[in-house]
Amino acid sequence: MSWLVTGGAGYIGSHVVRALTGAGMTAVVLDDLSSGRPSFVPGDVTLVEGSILDRELVERTLREHAVTGVIHVAGFKYAGVSVQRPLHTYAQNVEGTRIILEAMAAADVSNIVFSSSAAVFGTPDVPLVEEDTAKRPSSPYGESKLIGEWLLRDQAIATAASEHPLRHTSLRYFNVVGSADPSVYDVSPHNLFPIVFEALLAGTTPRIFGDDYDTPDGTNVRDYVHVGDIALAHVAAAKRLESGEPIEAAYNLGSGDGLSVKQIMDAMVRVTGIEFVPEVGPRRPGDPDRIVATGALAARDLDWRMRHTVDEMVRSGWEARRSAG
Structure with missing residues (x-):
């Protein structure tokens, strides 16, 4: 018996694989390597190279x-870019999820953990997001994740009376940072931590996107976890x-309080010892002012808790990136 991790050669997925094997469970990875790296997959874990859009595979x-x-982590994860590439986003995230559910039904596999996103909420009108907060995604990415949740719900209803009814859950989170293994780091060109790390390593000034958000210091506020x-x-x-x-x-999977981009920049200076004042660029389309969620329900059922301070999150990510050369 084993668990299939789609996108298991990526930053988040490879951490999930390590957490599975660390818990004594068997993991198999399916990844098209469009952003994942074979080196992120532990040597004793099977890597199947291919796309989740390949139904037969x-x-x-x-x-x-x-x-x-199945732990379904694979997908196109960039909210801002999804505004320019909505069709690609829907193909990867909606059609990909549909194909996985169809293949699961054919193979009598009935358990799935879906990697969703806090982007399903858009810009909430409440200070602290709960599971039943209104869903108003503000980007094709957020919409695609919400549709993914609907697909799981509807398939569970459709199979409820069958021999293998679908059992599912969706985990919503936003900015995933740091590293739990020095050989794995965030390679995304769109996420805040790698953007800052690459600039510092290159000797240039990090750039942030927008300082005119409706937040106390003008920079957007997120759950950095x-x-x-997460794994x-x-x-x-x-x-x-x-x-x-x-x-x-x-x-x-929320922190309950959140951090602003400015607070993250201050932690970057403290941890790296490199003094800088970030340049400010324009906002990215689809980026809401604030998303902070409670993690109370996950704490009750999934032993969810914030085990790392902001400096520890920055330090682990910085050390992993520097060790990569």
């Missing part, structure tokens, strides 16, 4: 590796599904 992988559940904590929550959800325990349809 997905089903064959499920069958050949006796998969009992450590990738190792552990995925494994806890997988275990809960596999054991048949009750599970919620969705959990917010």
Whole structure:
């Protein structure tokens, strides 16, 4: 028995793989390597190279590796870029999820943990987002993740009376940072931490996007959560599904208070010892002012908690990136 991790050669997915194997579970990776790296996959874990859009490949992988559940991390994850590439975003995130569910049904695989996003909420009109807060995504990316949640819900309803009813949960989070393994780091050209790290390594001034948001210091506020904590929550959800325990349809993996981009920049200076004042560029389309969520429900069911301070998150990410050369 094993768990298939789609996107398991990526930054988040490879941490999920490590958390699975660390919990004594068997992991199999499916990744098209469009952004993932083979070197991020542990040597004792099977890597199947291919796309989640390849229906035959997905089903064959499920069958050949006796998969009992899927942790679906693969997808196009850039909210700002999704505004310019909506069709690509929907193909990867909506059609990809539909194909995975179809292949799961054909292979009698009934457990799935879906990597969703706090982007499903858009710009909330409440100070602290809860699971039932109104969903008003402000980008094609956020819309695609919300549709993914609907697909899981509808397939669960459709299979409820079958021999293998779908059991599912969606984990919503926003800015995933840091590293829990020095050989793995965030390679995204669009995420804040790698943007800053690459600038510092190149001896240039980091750039942030917008300082006129409706927040106390003008920079947007997010839940910055450590990738190792996120990975552990995925494994806890997988275990809960596999054991048949009750599970919620969705959990917010939130910090409860959030951090602004300026606060992150201040931590970057403290941790790296490199003094700088970031340049300010224009806002990115689709970026809301503030998204901060409570993690109370996930704390109850998935042992979710913030195990790292902001300086620890920055330090682990910085050290992993520097060790890569």
